[in-house]
Amino acid sequence: MNVQENRVFGEVAIGDSAEVVRICTEDDFYVFATASGNHNPMHLAGLDGDGDGTVEAVAPAMWVASLVSAVIGNILPGAGALYRAQSLRFLARAHAGDELVARVRVTEKRPPDGLVMATEVVRKSDGATILSGEAEVQAPARKMRFDDLEIPGLLIERHRHFDAIIARAEPLPPLPTAVVAPEEPNSLGGALLGARHTIIAPILVGDPTRIAAAADALGASLDGIEIVAAPDHAAAARLAVDLVAQGRAAALMKGHLHTDVLLKAALRKENGLRAGRRFTHVFVMDVPGVAHPLLVTDAAINIAPDLRTKMDIVQNAIDLARSIGIDEPKVGVLSAVETVNPDIPSSLDAALLSKMAERGQITGGIVDGPLAMDNAVDIAAARTKGILGPVAGRAEVLVVPNIDAGNMLAKQLTHISHAEGAGVVMGALVPIILNSRADDDKARLASCAVAALHDARLRGRLAE
Numbered sequence: 001m002n003v004q005e006n007r008v009f010g011e012v013a014i015g016d017s018a019e020v021v022r023i024c025t026e027d028d029f030y031v032f033a034t035a036s037g038n039h040n041p042m043h044l045a046g047l048d049g050d051g052d053g054t055v056e057a058v059a060p061a062m063w064v065a066s067l068v069s070a071v072i073g074n075i076l077p078g079a080g081a082l083y084r085a086q087s088l089r090f091l092a093r094a095h096a097g098d099e100l101v102a103r104v105r106v107t108e109k110r111p112p113d114g115l116v117m118a119t120e121v122v123r124k125s126d127g128a129t130i131l132s133g134e135a136e137v138q139a140p141a142r143k144m145r146f147d148d149l150e151i152p153g154l155l156i157e158r159h160r161h162f163d164a165i166i167a168r169a170e171p172l173p174p175l176p177t178a179v180v181a182p183e184e185p186n187s188l189g190g191a192l193l194g195a196r197h198t199i200i201a202p203i204l205v206g207d208p209t210r211i212a213a214a215a216d217a218l219g220a221s222l223d224g225i226e227i228v229a230a231p232d233h234a235a236a237a238r239l240a241v242d243l244v245a246q247g248r249a250a251a252l253m254k255g256h257l258h259t260d261v262l263l264k265a266a267l268r269k270e271n272g273l274r275a276g277r278r279f280t281h282v283f284v285m286d287v288p289g290v291a292h293p294l295l296v297t298d299a300a301i302n303i304a305p306d307l308r309t310k311m312d313i314v315q316n317a318i319d320l321a322r323s324i325g326i327d328e329p330k331v332g333v334l335s336a337v338e339t340v341n342p343d344i345p346s347s348l349d350a351a352l353l354s355k356m357a358e359r360g361q362i363t364g365g366i367v368d369g370p371l372a373m374d375n376a377v378d379i380a381a382a383r384t385k386g387i388l389g390p391v392a393g394r395a396e397v398l399v400v401p402n403i404d405a406g407n408m409l410a411k412q413l414t415h416i417s418h419a420e421g422a423g424v425v426m427g428a429l430v431p432i433i434l435n436s437r438a439d440d441d442k443a444r445l446a447s448c449a450v451a452a453l454h455d456a457r458l459r460g461r462l463a464e
Contacts, residue, residue: 004146006078009113009139017105018076021124022067024059026096031154032063045096046163059094064130067102068119072137076104077115080140084114088133092123099124104135113139159286159420161293162446165324166197169449172456174201175251177433177448178240180262181233182255183210185217190435190444191253192220199448203249205240206230233257237265244430245271251451253433259300266428273428278302278312280427281434282320283410284450287419294377295321295329295397296413299406300434301425307349310399311362314353316426317397318365323454331357332376332395333369334405338387340370346401353399365397366390373398373409422446424454431455 026045033039042049043060050056065088072081094100101122108116117135122128177200182188188211194200204211205228215222228243230236237257243249252273254262266273281300284293297317302309314331321329333350340351350369357367368391375382379393387393400406413419420443425432431451435444 004074004079004149006080006140006144007076008141008143009077009109009111009115012077012106012109012115012139014106014109016076017103018071019101019103020067020071020075021099021101022070023099024063024094024096026057027158028063029057029060029096030158032060036060036062038062057096059096059098061088061090061131064090064094064100064121065133067100067121068104068131068133068135071102071104072117072135076106076117077137077139079144079146080142082138083135084138085136086119086133087135088131090131092128092130094121094123094130100130107134113141115139158288159442159446161286162420162422162442162449165284165293165422165446165453166199166449168325169199169452170197172199172452174198175448175452175455176201176203176249177251177253177451178203178205178228178243178249179253180240180255181206181230181236181257182253183207183214184256185214186437186439186444187255187435188214189218189220189441190439190448191255192218192225193441193445194253194448195225197445197448199445199452200251200253202253203228203240203243205243206233206236206255233261234265237262238268241265241268241273242271244273249430250455251431251433252428253448253451254435256437259434262432263301263425266425266432273430273432275427275429277316277427278305278309279425279432280309280313280316281423281425282317283406284320284324284422284424284446285410285413285419286421286446287413287417289417290377292326292396293321293324294395294413294419296406296410296421297397297399299400299403299410300423301403303403305402307352310349310353311356312427314357314367314397314399315362315364317399318362320424320426320450320454321397322364323457324450325453326396329365329396330391330394331365331367331369331397331399332371332391333367333399334373334376335370335401336372338370338372338375338385344370346370349401350399368392368395369399371395420446422450424450426454 041047104117121130179191191202283296335346347370376395382392423434
């Protein structure tokens with residue numbers, strides 16, 4: 001229990017002191033930027049605010065100063081205190097990751113309620129003084145005690161997992177990608193964004209007039225980008241698959257056409273992209289507040305998968321998770337319950353998939369099920385129900401019973417939890433980048449990066 005008890009004027013003596021210790025983080029600086037309106041890039045992670053070629057993430061000076069107010073408002077003299085004046089002198093800079101100590105010391109009492117305090121913030125690692133100054137404070141008039149003050153929590157909507165995935169993909173050779181019917185600004189813009197980040201090398205397949213019009217709407221140049229003319233979407237899909245068969249493309253990317261038109265061409269028997277498994281869709285979700293990427297499958301292709309199809313769904317998801325850097329993916333197979341119930345088919349399938357993984361029929365990850373959603377992703381919920389093991393509460397891959405559940409889960413994460421989702425079709429000879437018309441730039445770029453990382457892992461394994 002966090003108890004706060006203040007000190008009125010008569011309880012404070014000259015020489016009294018207090019301090020707080022705080023590690024400053026990049027998220028603190030984003031909160032400060034939002035609250036203050038100060039968007040100086042010197043203080044924001046990943047940005048070079050002064051053009052010297054180095055990203056800074058310098059702690060905002062007034063954020064550092066606010067640590068002094070935390071000591072005054074929480075400890076000395078505590079609740080009820082009000083500022084009258086504060087002088088500040090900044091002697092050094094703090095950066096994200098620094099552990100800072102904010103201190104106050106009473107130097108003078110001015111009846112009936114005034115306190116004068118020396119204030120400072122120092123860096124704990126080397127003792128460097130970040131700021132010094134003097135505060136004049138009105139002491140509380142009444143003695144008060146507070147137990148467990150509830151402050152609304154804040155969730156920083158940063159998509160750091162996608163940032164990391166994109167950063168891993170950018171040094172790779174650009175992935176030659178046949179982009180099918182990029183005939184409106186969103187789909188063309190996603191392909192061009194992937195090209196600007198050197199993640200893909202797009203080949204645009206579709207109506208050249210419409211593609212040019214989309215580029216004009218974006219104010220973008222198509223110089224140096226190959227365009228393969230196609231009279232309609234079905235022809236564009238076939239031509240794109242032909243580019244893969246010819247070895248000119250190593251991935252497909254959905255543009256402004258129906259998914260079934262693209263998949264029909266990919267699934268054709270001659271020169272198609274079948275690789276021995278069912279095509280399955282995987283969302284790689286970057287959910288704010290979740291410590292790792294969360295994969296959801298299948299939410300877009302297989303409507304009511306049987307057990308054999310679910311084997312491919314699980315194996316494809318494990319393969320993709322490993323490609324984006326999860327060495328041994330923890331797979332939670334979801335159902336409405338966490339115990340096997342013969343009346344709930346999804347619980348039976350989940351138990352069988354778990355046993356198949358134990359027997360080596362599914363490889364590369366740890367599979368457990370049935371798990372309900374809460375005990376798949378929340379350790380406390382899992383422990384409350386007595387569910388132990390490495391997956392319960394820690395699932396990195398969520399396998400849903402059917403397309404209804406998958407689609408609802410992915411959209412709930414996107415629109416309620418503010419997640420971003422990268423979509424990729426697995427089970428084909430090459431990754432198929434499957435974006436939604438509602439996806440923003442970060443989601444489209446992340447989809448390209450996920451495909452590029454998977455292709456790189458496959459090529460590395462084949463070369464061994």
